[in-house]
Amino acid sequence: MLVAKNLSKSFKEVNALNNISLAVQEGELYGLLGPNGAGKTTTISILSSLLKPDSGEILYQGKSLYQNLTESKKMIGVVPQEIALYEDLTALENLKFWGTLYGIKGKELQSKTEELLDFMGLSDRKNHKIKTYSGGMKRRINIAAALLHDPKIVFMDEPTVGIDPQSRNLIFEVIQELHSRGLTMIYTTHYMEEAERLCDRIGIIDEGKIIAEGRLEELKKSSKINEEIRVRFTNVQKTDLSNINNHFNGQLLIHENQMVLSTSQANTDLPILIQMCTNANLHLENLQVKSLSLESIFLELTGKSLRD
Amino acid sequence: MFTIAFKGIRQYFKDRTAVLLSLLLPIVLITLFALMYGGIGKKEKSRPISLLFTDQDNTELSKEVFKTLNDQDGMQLFSKSYGEASDLIKKGKNTAVLVLYKGFQDSVEAGNKAPMELFYDEAKEIEMGLLQQALWSNLFGITMKKGIKGKVNTWIKEKNPDLSDAELLDIQAQVEEQFTDFDNSDDSKEMEKKSNLPMTAIVSEEKNGNLGLVQAIAGTAIMMLLFSVSGSGASLLKEKEDGTFRRLLVSPISPSSILYGKMLSTLFMAVLQLTVMFLYSWLALGLDIFINLPALLLMILSAAIACTSFGIFMATICKSRKQVESLSTLIILVISALGGSMMPLVFMPEIMHKLAVVSVNYWAIEGFFDIFWRQLPLSEIYPKMLVLMGIGIVLTSISVISFKRNLLKLV
Ligand SMILES: Nc1ncnc2c1ncn2[C@@H]1O[C@H](COP(=O)(O)OP(=O)(O)OP(=O)(O)O)[C@@H](O)[C@H]1O
Ligand SMILES: [Mg+2]
Numbered sequence: 001m002l003v004a005k006n007l008s009k010s011f012k013e014v015n016a017l018n019n020i021s022l023a024v025q026e027g028e029l030y031g032l033l034g035p036n037g038a039g040k041t042t043t044i045s046i047l048s049s050l051l052k053p054d055s056g057e058i059l060y061q062g063k064s065l066y067q068n069l070t071e072s073k074k075m076i077g078v079v080p081q082e083i084a085l086y087e088d089l090t091a092l093e094n095l096k097f098w099g100t101l102y103g104i105k106g107k108e109l110q111s112k113t114e115e116l117l118d119f120m121g122l123s124d125r126k127n128h129k130i131k132t133y134s135g136g137m138k139r140r141i142n143i144a145a146a147l148l149h150d151p152k153i154v155f156m157d158e159p160t161v162g163i164d165p166q167s168r169n170l171i172f173e174v175i176q177e178l179h180s181r182g183l184t185m186i187y188t189t190h191y192m193e194e195a196e197r198l199c200d201r202i203g204i205i206d207e208g209k210i211i212a213e214g215r216l217e218e219l220k221k222s223s224k225i226n227e228e229i230r231v232r233f234t235n236v237q238k239t240d241l242s243n244i245n246n247h248f249n250g251q252l253l254i255h256e257n258q259m260v261l262s263t264s265q266a267n268t269d270l271p272i273l274i275q276m277c278t279n280a281n282l283h284l285e286n287l288q289v290k291s292l293s294l295e296s297i298f299l300e301l302t303g304k305s306l307r308d
Numbered sequence: 309m310f311t312i313a314f315k316g317i318r319q320y321f322k323d324r325t326a327v328l329l330s331l332l333l334p335i336v337l338i339t340l341f342a343l344m345y346g347g348i349g350k351k352e353k354s355r356p357i358s359l360l361f362t363d364q365d366n367t368e369l370s371k372e373v374f375k376t377l378n379d380q381d382g383m384q385l386f387s388k389s390y391g392e393a394s395d396l397i398k399k400g401k402n403t404a405v406l407v408l409y410k411g412f413q414d415s416v417e418a419g420n421k422a423p424m425e426l427f428y429d430e431a432k433e434i435e436m437g438l439l440q441q442a443l444w445s446n447l448f449g450i451t452m453k454k455g456i457k458g459k460v461n462t463w464i465k466e467k468n469p470d471l472s473d474a475e476l477l478d479i480q481a482q483v484e485e486q487f488t489d490f491d492n493s494d495d496s497k498e499m500e501k502k503s504n505l506p507m508t509a510i511v512s513e514e515k516n517g518n519l520g521l522v523q524a525i526a527g528t529a530i531m532m533l534l535f536s537v538s539g540s541g542a543s544l545l546k547e548k549e550d551g552t553f554r555r556l557l558v559s560p561i562s563p564s565s566i567l568y569g570k571m572l573s574t575l576f577m578a579v580l581q582l583t584v585m586f587l588y589s590w591l592a593l594g595l596d597i598f599i600n601l602p603a604l605l606l607m608i609l610s611a612a613i614a615c616t617s618f619g620i621f622m623a624t625i626c627k628s629r630k631q632v633e634s635l636s637t638l639i640i641l642v643i644s645a646l647g648g649s650m651m652p653l654v655f656m657p658e659i660m661h662k663l664a665v666v667s668v669n670y671w672a673i674e675g676f677f678d679i680f681w682r683q684l685p686l687s688e689i690y691p692k693m694l695v696l697m698g699i700g701i702v703l704t705s706i707s708v709i710s711f712k713r714n715l716l717k718l719v
Binding site: 082 | 315318323550554557
């Protein structure tokens, strides 16, 4: 469906993309996982013709994106990271406007907008202005606006940022439904859980490079580590934690009063960790040992946390 | 392109405050300015200038001077002692006092220089200017005539010592009649004909509407229009800030049609705003908009085109809405002042007239003057329309180029 080869893009000083290649199959839900500033949005902008890459090529169904740009654009749907709707127009007016831009008219436009509003569960609010919507509702209309013209491939750029868990689940359901209908999608996120839960295949992107790619199981298999230990304390003393981290070769992730240690040998590491924490006068509140998550894979690959 | 234009217009009408601001505010301002320039109620004269009057002579002639001046339209005299008068002036309550010294009548009749003096507040330049004019034309008229009458009488007596008293009186009466005739002609036009400085109004007040009214409407309407188009142009940058611009760009429409669509909706609003302004001026302020309707419509269109292109131009050269707002406010104020939107150009020094040609306001206001004031035929007004459209074309072309160049920055 989509093949991108050796894409590079720099903005003045920032080298946003560095020789990225990816291929997405028909009907596949591909996750692009990476921290802030990794280059996710830039990748999507380039793939959707918003930005021209400095080098590299993009093929949709074997044809260059720029060969017939107008036709290519009709194949593509984009859900921007920021909500891109007219706040002072109603949901219906917004959808109709965006539909018209794709040449959809009259009855077809009418039925398409109704269908999507229904799909998003917002039919009863269709005549309200977007500015009266909650964050989650805006997000849903933001997605609907990209689906009006029945695109062949849809890019979703962090469609769940800044919304409550319930709305997020609604959006997951929408995406899973679209996936089951066979829509090809590229989904970016910096949430591990989302990528794990939704995506068929995941590319991990950092500093403009794809550093790992594959199915979740493949990624896990290729990783040396297979477990993570989560410890929560009632008190935190920052100064003392660095030597613990050093002991575990920097595989310790510290976030507020929580510690995550990714390891391949939980049985030996666990007692040591607890011992060291006790020595450091940290009071244990909660302890968990889990099998591997994407987050720990990411940590292993990049040496940094996904969030911040 | 039309889709985008319609969407823009729909958004405009959804925003009630914007609609009200763009239509009501200019209406209020036009009314205010019309009142200021004395445009409303043509028959009603502007507030009279008040002049204090100290009569130390207390003779027939000094009283006549008081009466003549007080009878002048737009002038009101108040008798005060010199002390009181100078107090009032010092307090800023009055502008000037005219003092007729003792021996005023005697000196005048003897044909000598009249002993009188005007004391005034130098700070009140404008009032003094008006006052001086009124005084020149009247005061010196009276004193000169009296002086000449006295001299004529003396001369007749001297040359004809043998004339009987009755004959002398008869001659005097005849002389008096001549002058009285002169005096009684209160038709100002008659006066002008007889005075040695002939004055002819080429464009007369009676011919049509009202200079002040046209100035108020045209000046205000154009300035307000510039403000609202720059607001509308700024909505292009709002698209960028809201991220809808990205969505527009990934859709199959061409980037330029985004710009043209925006221009079209702005143009529509500009024409609407000007039309409402003139309709209001017709209904509420009595401007005869049917005097040359085709010219007016074309003028509205050209002014709208010029202003629209200004708004779009500002939007494409600026980086953010804040920047558009502050920069265009500055530019609008400058070109409005230059172009005569705030103050009629006639009040301004010569150099300003030359500078004014760089201003959109100038061409539009002059165009409206051509229609309503000078009442020129379309064939003589169209160059101004061409200038306005030319401004439109030039600014639009620059906008298109800079829009295309900055497209990437908009993403
Ligand atoms: N228009 C631009 N001009 C300059 N630099 C840019 C521009 N867009 C992106 N960048 C830079 O390119 C890098 C990648 O940015 P990008 O927006 O693609 O990251 P991201 O993965 O989408 O991050 P986030 O999770 O915060 O959305 C960043 O360092 C960013 O500062
Ligand atoms: Mg992003």
